Amino acid sequence: MTDSGSQRYYRAPCPGCGAPVEFRSAQSTHAVCAYCQSTVVRQGETLARTGKMAELFDDFSPLQLFAAGRIDGQPFTLVGRLQYSAPGGRWTEWIAALDGERTGLLSEDNGAFVFAAPFELQRAAPAAADLRVGATTAFNGRNYTVASNEQVALVSAQGELPRLPELGRPFAVVELRNDQGQVLSLDYDTHPPGAWLGRSVRLEDLQLTGLRDESAKDEKGRSFNCPNCGSPVTVNLADSKSITCRSCNEIIDLSQGIGGELRHAAQHEPVQPLIALGSIGQLQGADWQVVGFQHRMGVAPGDDEHFGWSEYLLYNKKRGFSFLVDAEDGWSLVKPTTGAPTMAESGARATYLGKTYQQQYAYNAETSYVAGEFYWQVERGQKTFNRDFANGSALLSMERSANELTWSSGSRIDSAAVAAAFKLDRRKDMFKRADALPVSAASSLGCGTIVLIVVVIIVLLIILSTCSSGSGSGGSRSAGGSYGGYSSGGGHK
Template sequence: MAEETGNQRYYRAPCPGCGAPVEFRSAQSTHAVCPYCQSTVVRQGDTLARTGKMAELFDDFSPLQLFAAGRIQDKPFTLIGRLQYTYPGGRWTEWIAALDGDRTGILSEDNGAYVFALPFDLQRTAPAPVDLRVGATSAFAGQSYTVTSNEQVALTSAQGELPHLPELGRPFAMVELRNDRGLVLSIDYGTARPSAYLGRSVQLEDLQLTGLRAESAKDEKGRSFNCPNCGSPVTVNLADSKSITCGSCNSIIDLSQGIGGELKHATQDEPVRPLIALGSMGQLQGAQWQVVGFQHRMGSEPGDDEHFGWDEYLLYNKKRGFSFLVDAEDGWSMVKPTTGAPVMAENGSSATYLGKRYQQQYAYNAETTYVAGEFYWQVERGQKTFNRDFANGGALLSMERSTNELTWSSGSKIDSGAVATAFKLDARKDMFKRADALPVSAASGLGCGTIILIIVVIIILLIILSTCSSSGGSGYRSSGGSYGGYSSGGGHK
C-alpha cells in the first residue's frame, strides 16, 4: 500500500519471504532487500515477488548508513540502498541516494574519498568494454574523457532499495573515465542496456549529512584478528583498509575479502625503518594528519640499470580522507589522488589539469619493495607501475599506470623543516634535509669570504673538466623520485 509521511510518499508491502514490511521510498526503485530475512524482492505493481536471497553484507565500518540524509547542490537527498561489489583488487561500496522524487544518484567510494554522481545520457550507444582501453580517450556529449579503469566486477551483496539489480556473483564490465575538469564518468555494463553516471568529488562534511553511523558501532565490534603467519594479534583501525601489515613479523595481510575467513598473507624480509613512525600525528596544510601506512619504492628509467628509491607515507584525516607525504631525493612533497584525469601530450612532455600546464620531469618504472601499516587499496610487495612526474613551479602532478588502471595525483612541494616540525621531530631536522635545499641556504652560516672562495674553486674545477672531458658525455642523470606515485586503484576503489 502507498502511504505518506509529510511530503514523502512511499510504498510498503509485506515481504513474500517472511511477512515483514518492505518499503520503497523512490519511484525509481524496482528491487529491494528485506532487512529481516535478506530476501531479494522485485516490485510488480502492488505486490512483491521473491527472487532469491541476498548474501550478508561485508562490514566496511562506513560512517554512512541507510536513511542518512544530506544536501547536494542545495537539494535534499536520502540514502535508500547500498550495493557492494568485488573486483580483482578488492571491494567497494555504492550508496543509492533518492533525490527530489523521480531521480536517484550514487554516492561512491573513490580512492579514500567520495564521488556523488547523477544519471547521464551518453547520447550514443555505449562502446563495447573491449574498445575502452585504459589510457585511451573517448568523447561523450561533447566532452573528452580518458579511460582510467576497466575492470570485471561482480555484485556481492546489497541492502535497501535499488534502481537495478545485477545477477549476484555474475562478472560484468565496469568502465570509468575522467577528464581534466574533475569529472568522473562511470559506465555500468551490468544491465542489458549499459547505464552511465556522471559525478564530481565531494567531502562528506560538505554534504551536511545527518543520521550517520555512530562511532561506537565500530568500537563495539572491533576488527582484531590473529596474524595468519605468526599468530600475533593484529588490529585494523581504518574503515577502508584493504591491506595491513603485522607489527610482529612484517607480513602483508590481504583484507580485501574480509577478515572472517582464511586470510592471505605474504612475508617480508629486511624491514625498512621509516623516518616518521607509524601512528605519528602531524599538523600539515591546516589539518591534523595521522601516519597510517608506509611504503618504500624503487624506480629505474627505461633502458637504464641504475635504480633510485623513495618513501611514501599514507596520511589520514577523518574529514579530508587520505593524502601522501613523499620523501624523495629531490625533496619532500604532499599530494593526493585527483578526481579527474589530466590531458597529457602525445609524447608525454606535458600535462594539463584544471587549466594549469605542467612539464614532465621524470618518466620511470616503479616497484613497491616494502610496506608497513594500513592501506585503503590491496597493496602487494613487488607491485609494478609506469610513472610520469610533472611540475609547474612548486605545483606537482604525477601519473601512475598499471594494466587495468590509470591514476593521477596532484599536490605541491613542502619544506623539509616544516615536515620535521609538523611531526615534532625538530631534534632530527637534519635527517629531513634533501637535495632540493639551495646552496646559499645550506651555507647561510658561512662568511662572505668563504662563499667567494668556494665559487673561485668551482670555476677552476669547471675549467679543468672542460679541457679533460671526453667525447662520451657526462653520464649524469637525475635520480628524482615520485611526487606521488602510489599503487592504488582508480575509480570506486
C-alpha cells in the same frame, strides 16, 4: 502510499516475513527487507519476493542508511547500499534519493568519495573489451581517458535500489576520467550499459547528518592471528586491502575479507620510517594519521642507476587518504585525482584543471618494502611506469600498471613544516632534503662565497647542456611521485 509532509513514500508488507518494506524514492524498483534479507521487486501496489540477499560485510563507513546531506544546494537522503567485489577487493556504493524523482550515487574513489548522477550518452558505448586502459575516447563532445576496466560482481545489498544486478554474476565496469576532474563510469550489467558522471566530494562539505555513531562500530572480527607467526593483528581501517604483521613483517592480503583465505608473503630487511606508524600530524588544517608506509625504488629506462623514496599513507575520516612523500629533493603532500589530466603524445607536458605541467622525470618503479594498512592490494615487487610533472611548487604524477592508470596531484611542503606537524622538531635536521640545502647553507655563507657558487653552477650548467640529450627523463626522482596505484580503482570503487 504514505504522505509525511512533502515526502511521499510507498510501504507494503514483505512477502517473505510480513515486515514493512518502504520505498522513499520513485526511482527505486527493488528493495532488501531489513528483517529477513528477502530481495523484493515492486509490482504496482504489491511486492514480489525474488530471492534472498547475502549478509552485508561491515565496511566500517561513517555513512549509513537515511543519513542526509546537500549537494549543490539540493537535499538528498541515502536510501540504499550496494556492495561489490573485484579482483582487487570490495567497495560500497550508496544510493542517494535527491528529490523523489532523481537518484545519485555516493561512492568510494581511491580512498576518497565521488558523487555521481545518471549520464545520458549521445552515442552508443563501445564494447567493454574495446576500452583499453590508457586509451582516449570521447563522449558528448568531451575527451576521456580509460583509467580502469575490471570484472566485478554484486555480493550484497541493503535498502532501496534503482537497479539490481544478478547476485554474483561478473560484469564489466569501465572508469573513464577527464582533465576537468570528472569520472565517467560505464556499468555493463545492462544493455545498453548504464552511465554515471561524478566528481570528487568531501564528506564534510556535504553537510551530512545522521552519520554512523563511532561507538556503534562492532569491532568483532577485525582482529585475527597472523597466518605466518600467529601474533595478533588488528585491522583499524574500513577499506584496508592489505596489512603487515608488526611481529614478522609478513604482508597479509585482506582483499577477500578477514573471514576469507588470508594469503601472505614474506619480506625481509625492514626499512625504518622516519615518522612512526600511528603518528598523528596536522597538515592543511586537518589531523592526519600515518596508517601505512612503503619504500619504493626507481630506474629510468635505459639507465642502470637506481634511486629510492618513501611514501607515508595518511588517513582522515572525512577527507579520506593522502600521501606524504619523502624524496631526496624534498617533501610533498599529494592525493589521487578524481579526473585524468590530458598528456601530450610525447609525454613532455600534461594539463589538469586548466594548469599545464612540464615533465620532470619518467621511470620504472618497484615497491621494495611495506608496513601498515593500505586501501589497495599492495605487494612487495609491484611494478609500475611513472611520470612526474611540475608547475612551480605544484606537482602532478602518473602511475600506470597493466590494468589501471592513476594520477595524483599536490604540492611541495617544507621539511620543517613536516617535522613540526608530527611534533618531531627535535629531529628536524633529519627531515632536511636536497631542496633545503641552498637556503639553509646561505645563512652561514658570505655574499662573495654565494656569488662564487652561483658562477660555478652557471659554468657547470653550460658544460652539461652541451653533453646532455635533454630528454627530461631519468636522473633523480622528484617529490611528486605516483601514489595509490593498485587502488580499489575507479569512481565507483
